[in-house]
Amino acid sequence: MRIGYSLRDITPEYNMELVGFIPSRMSTGIHSKLHVKVLTLTDGDKRYAWMVTDLLGNDLYLKEQILSQLEAKGYHYDDFQMFSTHTHSGPRVLNESQYYEQDENGPERQYFDRLVSLCVDAFIESNASLEPFKVRIARSMMEGFQSNRINQKYEDDKEVLVVEVILPHETILLYSFGGHPTILDRNSTLYSSDYVGEVDRVLQETYPFTMFFNAPCGDMSTRFYRKESSPAECRRLGTIAVNCVKRAVQEMGDEIEISKYEVHNYNFDIQLKKFDTIDEAKRKVKYAQDEYNEALAHNIDGTELRIIKSRLEGALFNEHLSKGFVGKTVKGFDYSIIKINDYDVITLSSEVFSELVKPLKEKGNTWLISLGNQYQSYLPNKRAFDIGTYEALSSIYERGEGERLVKEIESNR
Structure with missing residues (x-):
């Protein structure tokens, strides 16, 4: 070679x-x-x-x-x-x-x-x-x-x-x-x-x-x-x-x-999550914004504030996704x-x-x-979805699809 x-x-x-x-x-x-x-x-x-x-x-x-x-x-x-x-x-x-x-x-x-x-x-x-x-x-x-x-x-x-x-x-x-x-x-x-x-x-x-x-x-x-x-x-x-x-x-x-x-190249049909309606997404943004404003008012320390802010960022991105992916259920990976x-x-x-x-x-x-x-997009594990992290909110994938992909890859090795 x-x-x-x-x-x-x-x-x-x-x-x-x-x-x-x-x-x-x-x-x-x-x-x-x-x-x-x-x-x-x-x-x-x-x-x-x-x-x-x-x-x-x-x-x-x-x-x-x-x-x-x-x-x-x-x-x-x-x-x-x-x-x-x-x-x-x-x-x-x-x-x-x-x-x-x-x-x-x-x-x-x-x-x-x-x-x-x-x-x-x-x-x-x-x-x-x-x-x-x-x-x-x-x-x-x-x-x-x-x-x-x-x-x-x-x-x-x-x-x-x-x-x-x-x-x-x-x-x-x-x-x-x-x-x-x-x-x-x-x-x-x-x-x-x-x-x-x-x-x-x-x-x-x-x-x-x-x-x-x-x-x-x-x-x-x-x-x-x-x-x-x-x-x-x-x-x-x-x-x-x-x-x-x-x-x-x-x-x-x-x-x-x-x-x-x-x-060896593969394309895996991965399930997309059910995206929020625009109104639902806006409600999540408001909730996250209120949480962030309250943290600012109480002078929360920098590390915890960054995590709270990341949830607001995730809610904003989730709102963005809700406008572009509604109706789609599967995507090639x-x-x-x-x-x-x-x-x-x-x-x-x-x-x-x-x-x-x-x-x-x-x-x-x-x-x-x-x-x-x-x-x-982000491909998180189940726990990230369960606790509502920024990465899970920003992801286009359904909960559990990451774990399913790992099994798929292992079966092809």
Whole structure:
């Protein structure tokens, strides 16, 4: 097998809406640049790709446009795994209907076209640098950085995976852990890759290329560790994160050749929840707003206030969903099982709860990556629905569908 890599700067050239919080914000500048990164792997006449964008989420329309342009240029891919880092400080990626609703000269449509072009350029360059390679792998823990964002006492998954890709003249690093890049919150109006950019900035003092894959992250964040929302705090927590990654690198095993690479793609019909009527959703917003106002009046401490505020945010998003999903009952959910030597890499298309899917790792030699292909929604466990968390209110899925998906994945391994 051979591998090649590339990246492009996808930071917008003008101010656009930043997505990730309600309401969205208009950008005013740059904290750190946004990138697209691409890996191309070839095995004989087979060609595979992994792509990550520093964006909240991607859309299948983006994938279709990239593949269409690559085919036109003579590059056929047998499989293309697409992910986002999930920064909440970047522009929206349009879906097909949104694209054609925009004026041809509209900023979001122009950005989408530029994004496709830059991604295609990165793919082509990655093909020009194909070389034989070996890998070294290690797993460790992310300490003092993130936890279960609902309750620190709940189970979470703080594991980090690091993979050195050893090329003839250099070594690059792939790394993965689950979390929300939301140190810069709704008050920030700067384009930013958040802590991912900080970790990359330090790692690139050692490696010419690094690539982050967000593991299941729906219930993971820096909520109970961050002191404020600021570029300085992003750097402080980013330093903690990069030190955890560096410790993992020190535990690398022996060099390994990749002799097996098999991709199995699946689409699972997942049940959507019964969405509130608009009036019901508005009542929930009022209740959550009253709860938040009362907490403010009683000077509730910061951590508890943030949890109460998250319920208000969930109610607001639930109101948004009630306007768009009424009448729909089923949605396709993409996942893949990629067998690399004796490793299973399972890719999932939502903000999946780490606690929910952690049992899939019990067999060992398994890693999970979230936010694949089409950005969907939170996929919580049953408990989140039972206690009415922000994530459950924001989810489009029915209670128990996450557990059913885990059984489905296990049956296909």
